Amino acid sequence: MNMLRRILIVVLTVLSSPWLAAQSDMLVEALRKYQAGELSVARELIDEAVQLPEHVGNAEAWLLRGFVYKDLYKAATTVDRSDELRDEALLSLFNCIAMDTAGSYRDNASQAYEFLTRSYFNDAARALNDMDDVRALNVFAKYKAAALRRDPQSDLHSREIEFMNALGTVYTKRFNQDRKSLDRFDKAIAAYKSVIELDPENYGANYNLATLFYNRGVYNIQRISADDEIPSILEIQEVSREFFQQALPFMLKAHDMNPSRRETLLGLEGIYYSLQDQESSDKFRQLFEEMPQE
């Protein structure tokens, strides 16, 4: 219904302008084709129309183009194609808003623009669910660009934190699937650290970062086999010690932020245990045992 309403607004607007009707057969024709659902033809016509000197600054023409491309995007079957169409839709709607000094189309154009912007964020979330970090990064960048183009003062802080935390989790999962892919480990670290940079008090990023370092240290030791002799055991321990030491401040921070969480108590117990600090490990073990189940 909402879409129908928008279309009608566009139709009425275009047809109620005698000057426009007289001067822009191509635009009217594009509108007719759009109404008829002939999106490909409508696109060709509107693409041509917005190149014409009389329409290049015409907010109505750009609005129609935005809607045509938006519907084409929704009908697209491939990811690359849909992104191209969505980008064009966003650009057209943005042009419409910028040219619409009277504010006649602003609400419709803005709603459509926000819908498409939001769809990029949703696609980023979907890509993370599918563990597709490349796609997620790509569409999240598009989301940010679209939001900032509309309003350079947009506060994307919380969205960025949300996304980077989820991205860190994806990299962690992918690293856990193949521990030899150290680039995934580095990327997970970078993702969580970027969250902490934006929000030092972010519990999830601190806890996840600590766990990531800790697990890396443990994994290093788990790889010890009968073929390892004492000198290599010492070397392996030294490498693991660095990971455990890197884990500690983040786990302590997470614990300070939320002292009643059992997971951080157990985390600290494990880190200290692996750092051969039995006394501290026992202290956190005791606190863990005393803490009621969450």
Add this chain to the structure above:
Amino acid sequence: MQKMSSHPGEAMRLLCRVVLNSCTKAMRLGAKSTPGAIAAMRLLRIVLVTPVFLFATVPQQPREAEKDTTAILQANYLYNIAKLVEWKDAEMRSGNFVIGIIGGANLYQELIKQYSTRTIGKQPIEVRKLPRSADVEKCHILFVGRSDLGLLPEIYKKLQKEPTLVVTEYTGALEDGAVVNFVKVNNLLKYEMSLSNAQKHRLVMGLTLKNLAHHVEE
């Protein structure tokens, strides 16, 4: 992230050790140790160490074996130590190479998982989980975990003439009779060893083992 059993009586045990060391030094200063004095010392050790053992039996969730980094390291150390020590007694150079474990459930699991199909020389490794008792079967290596310190005085006594390499993990163990003791140094697990205790059990510690030890008592 991980689970473990711990040792809440550590402070008390350390206090016991201070008392024990004082007694030991006092005895050494005397002209001669009589059998009665030695027996008294053994009894004192048991009396002082046993309460710690009782503290340690507070039920706790066990640590996951696969995340027990100390157990993984200890297992590898035991295997390497076995390769670098010579048992002078001929009877110990045939049959299975027996590693006995008292306490240290995760260490036992790790030894079974990684090393039970290996050999020391031509002797297949056999890992045995021993009951919590001082009546120890004959082993090449006997590890006694921190949860079973109370058994050690009796174990040292029973094994004093046996060709068994006793491995422990508490401060001052070499003084008590252990041949190898795991120690924590700068957040790393290392080992120390006593050559005189090794000699008592007719064990020859290899040069590499000595060189890599954190501390060697002559």
